[in-house]
Amino acid sequence: MRARVSGETLKTTYSVIIPARNEERNIGHCLQSIDAVDWPDDDVEVLLIDNGSSDATPAIARLHGATVFVRPGDTVAALRNYGAAQSRGEILVFLDADCTVPRTWFREAARYLDTEDVVCFGSPPVVPPDSTWVQRAWYWVRRKEGITDTDWLESMNMFVRRQAFQQVGGFNAALVTCEDYDLSLRLRRLGRLVSDDRIVAVHHGEAASLLHFFRKEHWRALGNLRGLGSHSFQWRELPSVALPIIYCLLVFALAALLLAGAFLPRDLLLYGLAGLLLIWQVPLVVLAFWKIRSSRVVAVSQLYVLFNIYFLARGLASLRWR
Numbered sequence: 001m002r003a004r005v006s007g008e009t010l011k012t013t014y015s016v017i018i019p020a021r022n023e024e025r026n027i028g029h030c031l032q033s034i035d036a037v038d039w040p041d042d043d044v045e046v047l048l049i050d051n052g053s054s055d056a057t058p059a060i061a062r063l064h065g066a067t068v069f070v071r072p073g074d075t076v077a078a079l080r081n082y083g084a085a086q087s088r089g090e091i092l093v094f095l096d097a098d099c100t101v102p103r104t105w106f107r108e109a110a111r112y113l114d115t116e117d118v119v120c121f122g123s124p125p126v127v128p129p130d131s132t133w134v135q136r137a138w139y140w141v142r143r144k145e146g147i148t149d150t151d152w153l154e155s156m157n158m159f160v161r162r163q164a165f166q167q168v169g170g171f172n173a174a175l176v177t178c179e180d181y182d183l184s185l186r187l188r189r190l191g192r193l194v195s196d197d198r199i200v201a202v203h204h205g206e207a208a209s210l211l212h213f214f215r216k217e218h219w220r221a222l223g224n225l226r227g228l229g230s231h232s233f234q235w236r237e238l239p240s241v242a243l244p245i246i247y248c249l250l251v252f253a254l255a256a257l258l259l260a261g262a263f264l265p266r267d268l269l270l271y272g273l274a275g276l277l278l279i280w281q282v283p284l285v286v287l288a289f290w291k292i293r294s295s296r297v298v299a300v301s302q303l304y305v306l307f308n309i310y311f312l313a314r315g316l317a318s319l320r321w322r
Contacts, residue, residue, distance in 0.1 A: 013043045013113070014106060014159075015089030019079035021051035023097035024060055026204065031064035033100035038107060047087055048097075049079040057097075077171035077179035080155065084162075084170060092165055094158040094180075098205035099125055108198040109159050119164035119191035120184065122157045125203035134213055135206040137302040140291050144195040152184030153193055157201035164190050177220050213306065214313045221317035241318060248315030250280040284308060 016034060020027055027048070034046060048061040052072025061068050071082055084092050091113070095101070112121045124142045127135045144150060155171075158180065168186040171179045184193055207213035221244065254276050261269045288303040 012045050012089045014039070014045070014091050014093050014109075015084075015087035015162075016044065016046045016093045016095055017080055017083035017087060018046070018048045018061075018066070018095050018097050019051065019076050019083070020048055020053065020057050020061070020097040022053045022055045023057045024053075024055040026098040027057050028060050028064065029100055029204075030095070030097055031061060031066055033102075034095075034105075035064065036103055037101060037105050038103045039105075044106070045087065045089060047083045049074075049083045051076075051079055075173055075176050075179075077175050078173035080179075081170040081173055084165060087162075090162055092160045092162055094155045094160070095201060096125075096156040096203065096205070099156055099201045099203050101201050104198075105200065108196070108200070111196070112159070112194065116161075117191045118194050120153055120158065120160045120187050121194045121196060121199065122153045122159050123195050123197045123199050123201075124154055125156045125201040127206055128202050128204055131206070132208045133302055134210060134306065135208055137299065137306055138206065138213070140299075140303060141306075143197075145197060147194065147196045147198075150193050150195040151188065152181045153195060155180035155183070156203055157199065159199070160187070177222075210305075210309060214309050217310050217313035218317045221314035244311045244313075244315035245318050246315075247280070247311035248319055250276060251312070251315075254280075284311075 018027075018030065023030075031046065034044075037044075046064075046066040048058070048066045048068045050058045050061075050068060050070045051074060052070065058068045058070065067086075069082065069086060071079055074082065080094055091109070093109075109121065112118045124139075124144055126143075127139050131139075142154075160183075164187055167190060168183065170183070172182050175182060187193060207216045254273075257264075257269070257272050257276065264272075284307045285300070285304055288300045288307060292299050292303060
């Protein structure tokens with residue numbers, strides 16, 4: 001991998017921009033995988049934007065030939081914007097420090113270099129072979145199969161034309177999460193966003209346990225709510241806000257019914273519980289079947305559990321947000 005030379009004005013095709021903080025366990029693997037990609041070295045630059053790491057992240061990145069900038073205190077969106085401003089590639093490639101890529105990464109993405117109506121391309125990162133059941137089950141929700149136009153792409157594996165990125169003003173630096181969704185909405189005004197599952201990145205940092213999953217979704221929900229005010233209202237966003245709140249209200253209704261159960265006739269209590277479960281849990285089972293698209297009981301059960309945690313985490317975040 002060729003490091004960027006100070007004052008160099010030559011253009012490259014790809015500028016890989018990686019925000020990082022205390023990623024010494026991951027950044028070496030990430031950069032090694034980029035270095036192994038089958039593409040000319042002088043047509044790629046790698047920029048690591050460090051958020052004030054207290055470990056060896058910047059030093060490891062320099063050893064692997066990346067250009068390192070240190071920006072403590074910035075949001076991840078601001079880190080990516082800074083990297084884009086320092087880069088010289090025609091295509092801005094946003095990747096996370098806990099991702100790795102295959103040798104074919106740039107070659108698969110090159111299909112879109114001359115397709116000017118496509119302003120952004122990539123795909124949701126896959127999970128590694130040694131992933132936990134939580135990671136594997138949730139990937140069924142995140143995945144996009146084949147080649148398809150999409151409303152948004154994740155910034156863990158996102159290729160954006162420089163001109164389009166600059167035209168929409170880059171990421172919203174005020175957002176702490178969901179900044180990729182916000183950027184995608186603005187990019188869609190300029191052209192197509194394409195998800196192509198041949199453009200592969202492997203994300204090694206997906207939530208591995210139920211507790212980690214709950215915490216991540218709670219955090220993401222808070223960021224999503226803050227992001228709603230950063231762009232015009234989108235009807236497609238209403239379910240992601242309303243359904244978690246309805247879920248939590250049904251949890252409270254169940255708790256109230258159980259507390260009042262000692263004072264209610266047995267039949268009324270049973271009918272009330274059955275009604276709540278019918279309008280609350282049955283749709284989640286149906287949703288799990290629809291996402292898995294098979295009758296595999298274990299897989300559907302796992303996703304059903306995750307849907308309950310997802311809606312609870314996001315609903316609690318919505319109720320406490322202000």
